[in-house]
Every structure is written in structure tokens, then in C-alpha cells.
Amino acid sequence: MRPPTHFGNDITNTEANGDDQQNNNNNNNGGGNGGNNNNNHADHIVERLTQMGATINFPKVAGRGIIRVVERCDDAKENNNLDLSECELIQVPDAVYHLMRHTELKTCDLSSNVITKISPKFAVKFSLITDLNLSHNQMARLPDELADLHSLEMLDIxxxxxxxxxxxxxKMPKLRELKANNNAIIDIDRDEIIASDSLELVDLRHNPLTPMCHDLLKHAVLSFRIELSERVKEDWEDLTECE
Structure with missing residues (x-):
């Protein structure tokens, strides 16, 4: 049994998985049993989820990805820590919300995927998490609804x-540590940072901050620590000083 064709292409990076799937197909055609076992396992999981009533979108070639995600969701039911790192996800699939609907998660690791956005319903489904790792993805914005993560203390973007x-x-009332290093951040609204009563550390290293922003943050008197990289002067700045 294969996943129905209407399952679509919105859970994993199918392009990244294409070569692996071709290798699996070659193994199956060669009479090996390992590939068949994996396919049977994936088919069983898909059947299990659809019988549970989940509305799930699975790509046709992400059998191993499906197995990995579902197995890690099963682990999270035992330890309350959801680790979906390195699953080649392009978003958090609806199936995950369905599988975790009776679990009070404490941490969520979505690092090292190809996620471009987080759904607004994330904060509703995982409202009790204290640690969220979104590092090593392709995000440029976060939904305003994440302000409802009232227990979040650690955020890595x-x-x-x-x-x-x-x-x-x-706007996250308990956020203590924010890791935002290695992005493309140019400027910071200093008034917003000062308005936070909970922050203890903001890591802004390895961002192309403007000279003015860098200097303001470097000399700001705040109740928490800001980590900045040493700024290297641009060539045009040296020319300006010579004038």
C-alpha cells in the first residue's frame, strides 16, 4: 500500500530526499529486503495515522522521513521533549500537532531543517514549552501569535x-535568553529591547549591524547582556576619517 496520491508535498523537502528514494528503489528492484521493510513500515504508519483520523499531507517519496517524524513523536510522548531536528521539514506538519494533541511538551527542537515559516497555531498547540530551537532554517519572520508562549524561556533563531x-x-513574558546570531540583522529597535523585563542575554554576534546600531548597543546601559562581534570598519569609513 502506498500513501494516497492526494497527500501532497508539504511536509518534507522532497528534492533533498530524491536521491535517497532513487537508491531505495534500486535496492528494491535488486531483490533486497531492507528497502521493502522500510516501505512496509512507512505504509503501516500512514495507515495507522489515517485510521486515527489525522488530516496529513505526505509527499510520495518521503517514506523514511515519515518514519523518523512519527518515531520522534512517539519518543516525545514519553519524555515531553519533541526533537524534529534534521528531518528535512519545510514546515511543522499537521500530523505532528495531531500526534502531540494529548502531550504537554516542555521543549521543541526544529533545528537544521528547511523551514521558512511557523504557523500561528504553533503557540496554541505547544503553549507550555519552555525551550524552542528554530536554528539553522530559512526563516525571516515569526508570527505575532508566538507571544502566547507564556512559559518560553529560551529561544534560538x-x-x-x-x-x-x-x-x-x-512580548514573551518569561523569555530569558535569545540567540539571534548568524542572521542578516542590520538594525535593532533599541526601545523594544529596553522594554523587556525578563531578558538576561541577547546574542547578536555575526550580524551585519550598521555602525550606528552597533555603537548604540555596545554602549547601552541595560539590565541584561548583549553579545556582539567586534565590528570591522568598512573601507569607506577609513576614507571618511581621512577627510
Whole structure:
């Protein structure tokens, strides 16, 4: 049995999985049993989820990805820590919300995927998490609804594509540590940072901050620590000083 064709293409990076799937097909055609076992396992999981009533979108070639996600969801039911890192996800699939509907998660790790956005319903489904790792993805914004993560203390958005710090991070009442290093952040609204009473550390290293923003943050008197990289002067700045 194969996943129905209407399951679509919105759970994993099928292009990244294409070569692996071709290898699996070659193994199956060669008479090996390993590939058949994996396919049977994936088919069983799909059948199990559809029988549970989940509305799930699975790509046709992501059998191993399906197995990995479902197995990690099963682990999370035992330890309350959901680790979906390195699953080649392009978003958090609806199936995950369905599988976790009776579990009070404490942490969620979505790092090292190809996620471009987080759904607004994430905060509703996982409202009790204290640690959220979104690092090493392709995000440039966060939904305002994440302000409803009232228990969140640690947020990692490093190694993404943010050009400014999302305003929502300053609305999380218990956020203590924000890692935003290795993005494309140019400027920071200093008034928003000062308005946060809970922050203890903001990591902004390895961002192309403007000279003015860098200097303001470097000399700001705040109740928490800001980590900045040493700024290297541009060539044009040296020319300006010579004038």
C-alpha cells in the first residue's frame, strides 16, 4: 500500500530526499529486503495515522522521513521533549500537532531543517514549552501569535535569514535568553529591547549591524547582556576619517 496520491508535498523537502528514494528503489528492484521493510513500515504508519483520523499531507517519496517524524513523536510522548531536528521539514506538519494533541511538551527542537515559516497555531498547540530551537532554517519572520508562549524561556533563531529581530520576541513574558546570531540583522529597535523585563542575554554576534546600531548597543546601559562581534570598519569609513 502506498500513501494516497492526494497527500501532497508539504511536509518534507522532497528534492533533498530524491536521491535517497532513487537508491531505495534500486535496492528494491535488486531483490533486497531492507528497502521493502522500510516501505512496509512507512505504509503501516500512514495507515495507522489515517485510521486515527489525522488530516496529513505526505509527499510520495518521503517514506523514511515519515518514519523518523512519527518515531520522534512517539519518543516525545514519553519524555515531553519533541526533537524534529534534521528531518528535512519545510514546515511543522499537521500530523505532528495531531500526534502531540494529548502531550504537554516542555521543549521543541526544529533545528537544521528547511523551514521558512511557523504557523500561528504553533503557540496554541505547544503553549507550555519552555525551550524552542528554530536554528539553522530559512526563516525571516515569526508570527505575532508566538507571544502566547507564556512559559518560553529560551529561544534560538540563529542561522536563519532575519534582517531584524522579530517584535514578538519582546512580548514573551518569561523569555530569558535569545540567540539571534548568524542572521542578516542590520538594525535593532533599541526601545523594544529596553522594554523587556525578563531578558538576561541577547546574542547578536555575526550580524551585519550598521555602525550606528552597533555603537548604540555596545554602549547601552541595560539590565541584561548583549553579545556582539567586534565590528570591522568598512573601507569607506577609513576614507571618511581621512577627510
Amino acid at each position: 540563529s542561522h536563519n535569514s532575519f534582517i531584524t529581530l522579530p517584535a514578538v520576541v519582546f
